Amino acid sequence: MRDVAIIGVGMMKWGELWKKSLRDIFVEAAINAIDDANVDKIDSMYIGCMSGGLFVGQEHLGSMLADYLGQKNIPAARVESACASGGLAVKLAYLEVASGMSNIVLAGGVEKMTDVDGAGATAALATAADQEYEVYNGATFPGLYAMIARAHMDKYKTTREQLAKVAVKNHKNGFNNPNAQFRMNITVDDVVNSVMVASPLRILDCSPITDGAAALIMCDLETAKKISKKAPVRILGVGHATDSIALHSRKDFTTINSTVIAAQKAYKMAGVKPGDVNVAEVHDCFTIAEVVVSEDLGFFDKGEGGCAVAEGRTEIGGQIPINPSGGLKSKGHPVGATGVAQVIEIVEQLRGNAGKRQVENTKIGLTQNMGGSGGSSIVHILKGES
């Protein structure tokens, strides 16, 4: 398999983009990535999208978006693993380049979530849970993650305030991200006094509903060194694993087993350990999710994630900065695009282009993208090339 590098990234300011359609926002992100990569055509593309059908009544997105991007006739595929659809697109683009099947490949993600009302969005997102056993009985994601939070609080004495600290940190980071949906600083008091959604999770523990797209361009490392005007970022490790999508089928609510397995695979392939990672973007769809996966990725011992965030160990400048982009919480969470945007933030960090969010001395970065309540996880490990 060939070494693979990312040579271009593109997105736009995420939010409630009512004046733009799904195809508009995808093309905007893709053109930005193509410009950044200094290429004029792509050979193939993968699009992560969770539910074009339920959100905008449009499937067959691979073909449609290739056409609107002016790349008609190339192989183009839409891929889906709920909220990990973007990470899946990155994985498959990696495979296509690494195998030699194609040379210049775009990995993109897109979701247009605000064209339906709140109930419609909740129902669409709930299709990432087990429809026959969870959703039929009334469970949607805030409730499922609330159960994870309760279990973690019971078992490890994680506190309400520690969860709030995740949101506070991520909004602080997102304040410096021009593409973030919610650029505002919040306090622990704001979080613990915000509207209750599913006890113990309140509205400021939850990532928002977002319209957005993200895209990146990959090629083999040798070509990257020739054509890229910026330092290429190499994909060192890729890990992908699944689990029961129904929470009640798992032995332990306090660990996301798909993340544990995906991380083990990615670390092994990359030849690095958790302690070698300088910066990480993880899937903080709810505050508790960041706490749990920061442990499952091996950054902290099991049960220490709450203390770690409270002690500032995951802030920029801390032991392992997590979600310098603002995470899903502040940057927004257009579900199909999130996994791609996580990789984009790590690329910007490794390039030293992250502005006020820059983590110093970054050589190795990690992304963790997750579907549903952890029914799927995809982990990528990236390294800056000098």
Place this chain on the structure above:
Amino acid sequence: MRDVAIIGVGMMKWGELWKKSLRDIFVEAAINAIDDANVDKIDSMYIGCMSGGLFVGQEHLGSMLADYLGQKNIPAARVESACASGGLAVKLAYLEVASGMSNIVLAGGVEKMTDVDGAGATAALATAADQEYEVYNGATFPGLYAMIARAHMDKYKTTREQLAKVAVKNHKNGFNNPNAQFRMNITVDDVVNSVMVASPLRILDCSPITDGAAALIMCDLETAKKISKKAPVRILGVGHATDSIALHSRKDFTTINSTVIAAQKAYKMAGVKPGDVNVAEVHDCFTIAEVVVSEDLGFFDKGEGGCAVAEGRTEIGGQIPINPSGGLKSKGHPVGATGVAQVIEIVEQLRGNAGKRQVENTKIGLTQNMGGSGGSSIVHILKGES
């Protein structure tokens, strides 16, 4: 890239399977394929499904189906290219094995279409067309293919009776397929006097709404020779291409350009010509589709597809037998599963296991799977190994 072989195939009788859920039918097909392959585990899997969201309210199918198959934790991805989703799953499974990323990979497809009513199914299928430009203006697939039929009849003098012959032939073949949804012989008179859907296409020109699943197991050719009790079938060529999903964006309605390009790629990779192909399964979602693609695949000159079927050149025993399985028309068309089932029929033909449908002296077979009105096409070329 490694040589890749198919070592196991599985499906079940397709139809209106009201007593079985989507997960039931997928697992049934997958277990049949795993049994046939003589393996006891798989390393990874790809599931083609067009719209789990709109048909059954369930996305995140990769993870869910891996779990229900007893293969929890493996990488599993749902992929979508409208009615070519199954072909896409086969392509990606091929890539994963060929690259060396995984050894034993399942490619499956599934669609449960009868849990919504007819209007719901038509609306769900219409998401494979351009929602903003075609569907908004009232076009659904029978209308779009009717326009293709009108154009082909005008330009090449293709007749109403020639189109009917496609349906008659495919029902004759499907009568001998125990898995086919509609096992009944029909006549040209039956077709031309059946209920009008979108002129000139009548109900017996249209493939049905179907519940069904299909699965196959691939591995590298060397391993296949060691573990398979049946003769492995080698994947010689893979071609994938896209086009505008909106019909009005194309220069010519009488050719499916994505099929032309995908076929050129597959023939080149396989090192074979159209005349070398002994048997083909093609995407006859409407009778006119089979006529058009039989030309676009190079079996006949442009405009001769209608005459060819009328002269019996595509029957079993003819110049190039097309759709010995009964095709989408008789076997049924659970959209995500169709592309996988096409490959299954060719595997059975190359193994010599097709019973009364057997085409004699088959060495090379081809499948052509298509999304929407040809917005995407995937062509596979297979060869029996002795």
